[in-house]
Amino acid sequence: MGRLGVALLAAGLLAAGLMPAGCSTGRGLGTISVGEALPVDADVVSGDGRGPVADASADLRGGDLSVLDVAEATVGPDAADVVVPDAADVSVPDAPPADVPLEEQVPEELPCEPFCPGICGPDGCGGSCGECPEGQSCVAGVCFAPQACESPKDCLEGVCDKGKGVCVDCLEDADCDAGFRCAAQECIEAVMCVSDKECKAFGMICDKEAGYCVECLSDLDCPGDHFCSEEQCIDDVCVAGEKICAVTVISICMDNGSGYLPGAPCAVGTFCEAGACKPWVCTPGAVSCDGDVLVTCNEWGSGPASQEDCTASKSACVDGACLPVVCQDGTKECLDGKVLVTCSEKGTLEESVACPAGQFCQASKPSCVPWVCSPGAQYCDGKTAKQCDAQGGAVIAEEDCGASGKVCVQGKCVSQVCLPGAVWCVSGQAMAQCDADGMGYDTTACGAKESCWDASCHAWACAPSQPYCSGAIALVCDALGKGPIGAGLDCAALGKTCAGGACVCTVPTCQQVGVECGNVPDGCGGTLHCGVCPLGLTCVGTKCTCVPACAGKVCGDNGCGGSCGTCPIPLQCVGGNCACAPTTCQALGVSCGLWDDGCGGTLTCGACGEGTFCDPTGQCKPCTCTGKECGADECGMPCGTCKDGKGCDATGKCVTTEPHCVAKNTPGCPGCACESCVCEIDPFCCETAWDGLCVDECVNDCGGVACPEGLCFPMCEGVTCGSDGCGGTCGSCTAPAACFQGNCCTPACDGKECGDDGCGGDCAECSAGNYCADFKCVP
Template identity: 30%
Template structure:
């Protein structure tokens, strides 16, 4: 059997021989081996065939290739076991380097039994010098593309010319070749089962082929597909990782826990998601002055827990040191900070800020923050030296006259019983001349007009400029007016910033204290004081074309991290080795999970996406094609046997039938008849029409239609009974060919006879001649029959009679006289014409009513002239006639006493029930004719009848007289 050895095999003997031929010696402790260029390499075994041959001696040697000018040394062999390190070419009886590509190291091809690098080609010419031809699919030179490229005794297998297999009936016939017998093909092969091969090979197409992989070995075909080596080591089976939950990584399906390239925080560590999203690894460690947030180390802006006063109240530094969190003081509180202790708190007001009040007899004003009061004046003694008192936050005189009115701050004063009584004005009023009037400001109030401090007049009608706080501003520290004093601004008027949750834009009020929030629209966020559209997920790393992009922390902008180099493609946020060309298609491995499915390379070239073909179609050659046949079934196409492919989408020619065969039902068969030929059946098929089937492999039986019979290979009309005689023209014929045709016998014309009813007979009349009947046939037209053996009788139309063999118009009654001018004419016997009788003019007479009479008569005289009434005209010079004849000889028409007399019609009856009796209107004679219907006189057929088919029928006269 064919034996192959791979990585780890010893080749010391072979290499030694080569070195000896090159002039170097082998032996002792200087055994020559082949090994990796770096003997210290510790690269892990990849599971693939090693491209170097190594021995068990760990000595590095020169890795330069052996000089190819050294002639090959080929050992003689009869079977594979004779070539432990090579392959046995049993045709030449020599050990060679290779017979097939798989005998060579990975990346090499077998050409002319030598392992070498593939030679690219676009045609045969470049390969001829190497003894090969061009395989356009592989774009490389090979030994052969078909058997025609190989020499005698060899065949093309796997693009290599190898000895043709030896014929066998038993594996004993193959023992000398170290092979086994394939009973199905009847030829010797290297193997039939995997057990016939070595542990490192498997059996396929009768050959031991090196294992593609190790049983159970796994690897990733794509991000979503895990490949597992089958039990024979001949192929990988595809297993789909759980969709959207797992990804293939390092030969196993792992749970997806993050987005590839995504960065997240884990305590003080920044961790980055792997290219396939199955694990996280530390990419950075934050310092003590930093906090990890959204996958980045951000510097602290304050110490966690530190407090200060803000425009809103107490601001406390967040635990991550990255932001301040405000706690609002109420409207009756003010924030007070302890700078040394880095603390702050809300202190309650002891008075209303900037409000003047009376404390006893002292006039005081509350501070801006409401936390203390400042005594402005003692009202005990007024400025004019008189005694005073503090009323409603103002100093007024202590004495008054009844009815006096005045003002005390923001109140009116009225003197009652020498004492002042006060009444406070409204919130937007001041006291003037003892009355409450509208004010422009709060009297005596120190207030802010934007950044300017102003002091309201005592009565609130005017304000005095005190100070513009902007004058106290310093770079980076703008000042403004608040509560009537200059303080640092909370913000720059009109400046914008983002809310803590980045959902709103906050605009600083015109005073510089407080902000107005404006919510951002949906799918927007606040960035540097403006609403911007969200275009990506914060921190997400993704692909744009072949660029690796990262979304910034705000989700509103992206940054290109890198562009994937040539040979790699951006997928899931990382540069990955491309598995396939985007859009490329192929059919799933028939042994894998995607068997029968169409696999399409994903847009990023990183995976094969499988989709089932639609019902009624199957995957073939990288596309879904319509299923047109049952896989492996055969049909006929002309004389070719066409076999359906494995998926049922097309036919390939399997065999061409011999010229003596026909193709039927997908097989070559010998025909039993010729297409279009028919015959008549015999035996059980007697009388049946047999027609050769289209396939020429069967006779199709059919019954002939009624009135026909099978004869001479066809259904023919039954014309007669066998032996029956008949006529065809003048020839006597007899019925033959199973009653399907008449066979000529005698030509009657030879003896001047005619053929009738199957016999030669002498004619009684000439064809086409006619005559008039006599006797019982009187008045009938007789015409010679086609067979010239009888006269055919027919009646003349009404008003006509037969004369001289033709029907002629009846113009008169037999014996009747008439006048033509002065001549008497007499009706001919057939009534069809008048015959001149007497010329009355010769006797100086005139013809009247068919007789000669004198031209002179007595006016009005009436006489009879035969059957004509004649009357003398009024002048006595001529006669007027009235013919009494009705042109019917069967009625007695007479003239008597000058009048027409008419008698009864003549009755004819011969007392024979088988005849019809009638009077001949021309002759006035009784005539008879055979009657139709049954004879009912109780007798056999009477005179003039014959019996036919059980009935009395009129006899057809053979010969009649002529008129």
């Protein structure tokens, strides 16, 4: 029923004095008072929802539309039992003065009288005016079928409950007008309260938290056969503790009767019935036969879901199916004398079984029995020829061969073809022997390289029909391989040899005639080709000869195992010419110092590390002052100084023998005996400094006058290498550095082809016809 219909019904009730003046009908319709006209655009909707039944713009007090018309139009034709009482029959208390507070308007002891203006809904005193059929809802005492919906736009009034798929009055309080609340999806007037006292007259209690009257807040607020749901007392749906079956689960009614709680599911192999688990009566979904009745078990296994009498369709139930009856139960027959056909127990199947090998199907008493004879065979029974039928069940023809002087062969009477037991050759390749009855013979092929003659197989003496040699005799074998045809041909008498059964001239090999190369006659009218010589050999006559190859060579291999010459020591043969091969540090057995490479060059064999020196044998030895008082060690490091008046001799000892020489670096100061001679030839020694070179000049260039042995005092001040003036050294340099003017100097020749190396030497010499310019060799 539409809300407008509810409003009109309420209006009628107001007019009859059954609702207090000013009561509202709910959401969206406003308040209708007694004596007040409906809005001009309001329609009264028929109970079946098919359209308006009257114009509702008339004044309810004096118009053509009566209260009963409104009630009848609203409830519809299915609510014929609904009676709207006259106002005179309803006792309504006088309204209290307007200034009386709400909580004092209802007397505390006022008895509750049920109020049922419709056929359903609460009676106002905790009871019910009736229940609607399943699928219908109660609105203002009227039952109506809800409108289906998927969204709010499908509902002409109210809102859409998408879960149920129907239009309802409300889903929450916000869907109702002010002063109304949503209860059980209906907008009902919210009677405001602060205590149960204000609600008692309506048979309700106060929801103090929400501030309005409700039917209940808990199950205890409802009668014993009701429970509280959404603040309304609802009839119990079951008896507390009651058990029912939900498919295969036992469900138990809750203590307040509001519904069932699922219990434990029944075990596999059981089903639920009358609140208890019982064993399957049959396997769920299984199909079976009960006599000729086809029974299908239901999905729970509690019994048949369906039964079908197969006999109704001239069928029989076999293995869970109705099959047509095609033959008489248990009968048998033969098919083609080879197959036994048996009708099944209920006549639904003809089973065909071929008789086993060696048996046939006997039609007179259908069964498989052994053959009388081989089916269709012609055979001999002694001298009698017989013919078996196609099934092997009987002889259909026979003939006595002896009566006509014949013999029986393979079921036929025939004359003999050979002398029984005779043996002969067939085509020279097989041996034949006549059967005992003379009607045929057996052949046996001779083996490989055998032929048949004289009634037996023999090995070949020679290959049949093929020429061959027997020594120098050329022969031809006969067709059977027994031996040669005739005496043959003597090849030796013809000066030839026998080859492949023919007299031929034998061509010798090059080796046999001693020819190594070239071409020579083969003695048989042809040419013997003996090839060419290996690389390095030349064919001379018919022999491969080596010709020495020494052109442009003075040494080395001549290509024929000899030599083109040898080189004097220390030269070596390189590419056929003698050249100097520089020696190596390893070959010399040295590890340091500079050495002659044997070819006019110098080998640099490395330098010794710190604290060591290169001895005359080219080995690094530790520098030491052992046994010395003065002078320097092998590394030029001082071993001590002598006191005044003493000099250091060659052995490193301090001595006082006079006179003695001292290498001088001050001009005019007495020095060695030849100082004046040295200064004349080398003014540097007297004008600048007296160094080791000055002493050498004294010894070597000035008459050989030297300091007496052991009386020369070394001078190494300001120098790090070279002579100390007394035959010793002031130190050595590490390669590639060399001693230059008393100090170690490293030659600088990078990017230079020639010229000064910066250490008193040359980077390289230019070849003949060139000269050095800006460190480059130019023509």
